[in-house]
Amino acid sequence: MKAIACAILISATAVLPALAQDISAGERSWNKCRACHQTGEGAKNLVGPQLNGLFGRHSGSVEGYSYSAANKNSGISWDEATFAEYIKDPKAKIPGTKMIFAGIKNEQEIKDLTAFLKQFGQDGKKL
Numbered sequence: 001m002k003a004i005a006c007a008i009l010i011s012a013t014a015v016l017p018a019l020a021q022d023i024s025a026g027e028r029s030w031n032k033c034r035a036c037h038q039t040g041e042g043a044k045n046l047v048g049p050q051l052n053g054l055f056g057r058h059s060g061s062v063e064g065y066s067y068s069a070a071n072k073n074s075g076i077s078w079d080e081a082t083f084a085e086y087i088k089d090p091k092a093k094i095p096g097t098k099m100i101f102a103g104i105k106n107e108q109e110i111k112d113l114t115a116f117l118k119q120f121g122q123d124g125k126k127l
C-alpha cells in the first residue's frame, strides 16, 4: 500500500509541473521574439506587430503595421489552439508569411509562452 502511495506521489510530481503554465519560463522563451516584437505598455511595432491582447485578436489587425497579404487574409482568430499551431511552424500555418522564424516545437514551451503573452491586455497593461 505504501509503495503504491509513493508511486502515485512520484508520478504526480513528475506530471504536474509539466501541465502547469509557467510565466517566468514563458518570459525566457519570449527572448526569441523580442528582436521583432514588443508587448506591454507603450509596445511599438518593430519588424513584427506589437502583441498586446493577442488572444482574441484577428490576424493582421494591428493598426499602423504593414502585414503581408498572407497574414492579413489568413482569417485566423488568435486563441491558444491557433497560436500553438502557428508558433510551431509559422510558414506551415500561414504560407507566405513574412515572419522568419523556425518555430518552437516543444509543447511545454508553447504553453509557457502563451501564459506569458496572455498577461497583457489590449492596452499593454497586465490583466
Ligand code: HEC
Binding pocket: 029, 030, 032, 033, 034, 035, 036, 037, 047, 048, 049, 051, 054, 057, 058, 059, 060, 061, 062, 066, 067, 068, 069, 070, 071, 072, 087, 096, 097, 098, 099, 100, 101, 104, 113
Ligand atoms: C525575425 C523577426 C521575428 C521573430 C524572431 C518573431 N516574429 Fe512574429 N512576426 C514577425 C513578422 C514580420 C510578422 C508579420 C507577419 C506577416 O505580416 O506576414 C509576425 C507576426 C506574428 C504574429 C501574428 C500577429 C498578428 O497580428 O496577426 C504572431 C502571433 C507572432 N508573430 C508571434 C511571434 C512570437 C510569439 C515569436 C517568438 C516565439 C515571434 N513571433 C518571433 C517577425 C518575427
